Amino acid sequence: MKRVVIIGGGIAGLATAYSLREHSEGKDFEIIILEKKERLGGNIRTEKIGGFIIEGGPDCFLSEKPWAMELCKRVGLGDNLLPTNEQNRKIFVLSRGKLHVLPEGVILMVPTKILPLATSSLISIPGKIRMALELFIPKRSDKGDESLGNFVRRRLGTEALDKIAEPLVAGVHAGDPETMSVRASFPKFVQLEEDYGSLIKGMVRKMELLKKTHREAPKKDAPSAKVTMFMTLKNGLGELIETLTGKVSKSRNTVIRTGVNVTGIQKKDGGYEVAIEGGGDIKADSVIIAAPAYSAANLVRGFDSELAVKLLTIPYVSTATVSIGFKKSDIKHPLNGFGFVVPKIEKRKIMAATWTSVKFKYRAPEDSVLIRCFVGGSKDTSLLSASDEEMIRAVREELKDIMGIDAKPVLAKVYRWINSMPQYTIGHEERINWIDERVSAYPGFYLVGSAYHGIGISDSVRYGEIVAKKALHHIGA
Ligand SMILES: Cc1cc2nc3c(=O)[nH]c(=O)nc-3n(C[C@H](O)[C@H](O)[C@H](O)COP(=O)(O)OP(=O)(O)OC[C@H]3O[C@@H](n4cnc5c(N)ncnc54)[C@H](O)[C@@H]3O)c2cc1C
Numbered sequence: 001m002k003r004v005v006i007i008g009g010g011i012a013g014l015a016t017a018y019s020l021r022e023h024s025e026g027k028d029f030e031i032i033i034l035e036k037k038e039r040l041g042g043n044i045r046t047e048k049i050g051g052f053i054i055e056g057g058p059d060c061f062l063s064e065k066p067w068a069m070e071l072c073k074r075v076g077l078g079d080n081l082l083p084t085n086e087q088n089r090k091i092f093v094l095s096r097g098k099l100h101v102l103p104e105g106v107i108l109m110v111p112t113k114i115l116p117l118a119t120s121s122l123i124s125i126p127g128k129i130r131m132a133l134e135l136f137i138p139k140r141s142d143k144g145d146e147s148l149g150n151f152v153r154r155r156l157g158t159e160a161l162d163k164i165a166e167p168l169v170a171g172v173h174a175g176d177p178e179t180m181s182v183r184a185s186f187p188k189f190v191q192l193e194e195d196y197g198s199l200i201k202g203m204v205r206k207m208e209l210l211k212k213t214h215r216e217a218p219k220k221d222a223p224s225a226k227v228t229m230f231m232t233l234k235n236g237l238g239e240l241i242e243t244l245t246g247k248v249s250k251s252r253n254t255v256i257r258t259g260v261n262v263t264g265i266q267k268k269d270g271g272y273e274v275a276i277e278g279g280g281d282i283k284a285d286s287v288i289i290a291a292p293a294y295s296a297a298n299l300v301r302g303f304d305s306e307l308a309v310k311l312l313t314i315p316y317v318s319t320a321t322v323s324i325g326f327k328k329s330d331i332k333h334p335l336n337g338f339g340f341v342v343p344k345i346e347k348r349k350i351m352a353a354t355w356t357s358v359k360f361k362y363r364a365p366e367d368s369v370l371i372r373c374f375v376g377g378s379k380d381t382s383l384l385s386a387s388d389e390e391m392i393r394a395v396r397e398e399l400k401d402i403m404g405i406d407a408k409p410v411l412a413k414v415y416r417w418i419n420s421m422p423q424y425t426i427g428h429e430e431r432i433n434w435i436d437e438r439v440s441a442y443p444g445f446y447l448v449g450s451a452y453h454g455i456g457i458s459d460s461v462r463y464g465e466i467v468a469k470k471a472l473h474h475i476g477a
Helices: 011-022 067-074 114-118 125-136 148-156 158-173 187-196 199-216 238-250 293-300 305-311 388-403 428-439 457-475
Strands: 003-007 030-035 046-049 052-055 081-083 091-095 098-101 230-233 254-258 262-268 271-276 282-284 286-289 316-327 339-341 352-354 368-376 411-422 445-447
Touching: 003 011, 003 271, 003 282, 011 030, 011 067, 011 238, 011 457, 030 282, 046 238, 046 411, 052 316, 052 368, 067 081, 067 230, 067 238, 067 457, 091 158, 114 125, 125 148, 125 158, 125 199, 148 158, 148 187, 158 339, 158 352, 187 199, 238 254, 262 293, 271 286, 286 293, 286 457, 293 305, 305 428, 316 388, 352 388, 368 388, 388 411, 428 445, 445 457
Parallel strands: 003 030, 003 286, 030 254, 091 339, 286 445
Antiparallel strands: 046 052, 081 230, 091 098, 262 271, 271 282, 316 368, 316 411, 339 352, 352 368
16 A cells, blocks of 8 residues: 655644545555654644643634635634634734724725824834835836845834834744845735835735725625634634544554654655654655655755755744733733833844733633744744743733733733744745756655745644645646
8 A cells, every 4th residue: 555654743744634534535555754842733732721822833824815714614623613703803013112003994004094104102103104105116127036124124214124024034933134124025026016116005906906806795695703813723823723633543554653852854765765763664655744844854864965955045033922911900901912022122032922811712711811922033042041030020020011911910821932934035936946847857755844935823724735746746646
């Protein structure tokens, strides 16, 4: 019987395995998933403690990229899909030590509404004028890649970069806009500049078209459940991992092995041999690496050292999340938003804070609130080497200073994510094209995961599905 080995039991590995079974129409072949840790899920880790639902890593996925949501529906979790709360959707930005509302209508960094920007206390008058001038700035003639920092400075000005784009991307990608590739990270903005000559013009036009489509769509096409920009699951994203694991492990000829560290791959007898720490090599007709790029580099070194070197050029940064629960009655702050982001120029110890129990229902007991802070990233990793106690103390000091919270927490939990966030730096697309071409020379061998074709959960799911179809074709299923 043909055999597919998947290395890595994060969302990419599990979604790939599920997709292999989904599309194989009962054909017989074996799947073995090998995961280094005892726990499946990789970056996705949900814990339930004392009535709180805590996300150690990701807490949601983007609905604009529908693949994660579709997967949830296919595995039977459609009824558990959870939108963000209706009220208090504001995001705040820390500026000169105070929280200011991110002007309504600003989409990532592009203003689409005049009044909220004009009356915003976040941006200075010269900064607002500079942002409005974006409408008249000619498009770039050079078609090569560019840093996000340069792109935003060029189109919207330095203040928009420092106070809006930089902290927002740091909150999502933990990245540095001066090294991030705008093409790989925000291809839509590059396209807007290309198509409309202006991000503001393009964004407003797109929104008008979207509204028109919604107005004209027949009623029966209306979604049955509310879909917001960010979606999660009622019991946390761990629910998706548990459900996928259950479905995959119950399918025929499928084995999930945890606590198994893969140490290398060799090409052998027209297929592959997967080496495992402690012995027990496994022969495979197809191998799918769903582990970080630097792990993939170690595994391919035995048969393609150049590919290994290239994989190592995809950098990763480390972060930590600190979730802190308080009694509601101890908090004077109105918590009138989903949280705040912190520009680098503010020189703080945290990058962002999500007011988790405001953003999503069911995250804290009725009488409590849950706040989650982000530490580290490309800005400052010094706190990552501190003990949990020190990190919690530092985060509490920041919350006291920024939000006036000096209450004793009822819960505090640190999750460290060392080398867990790939960075799409300038030239990422060319690097990935090179890697894709190289990998295509090895029939039945594939790479998936957030390092290559999209950084979020939805992208990992989508690419897993693409790879699953290729692997099925390869093994003739
Ligand atoms: C703090 C944080 C917050 C995030 N927030 C969001 C968010 O809100 N929304 C979103 O869409 N995305 C978010 N992301 C990104 C998201 O986590 C990733 O897109 C996604 O989880 C990547 O999944 P993956 O399976 O590719 O990789 P991983 O989750 O890293 O899984 C890879 C697995 O491979 C295993 N492995 C590695 N080497 C070996 C080996 N040699 N042998 C066997 N197994 C091995 C690892 O142990 C791991 O389990 C966040 C990431 C972090 C770190």
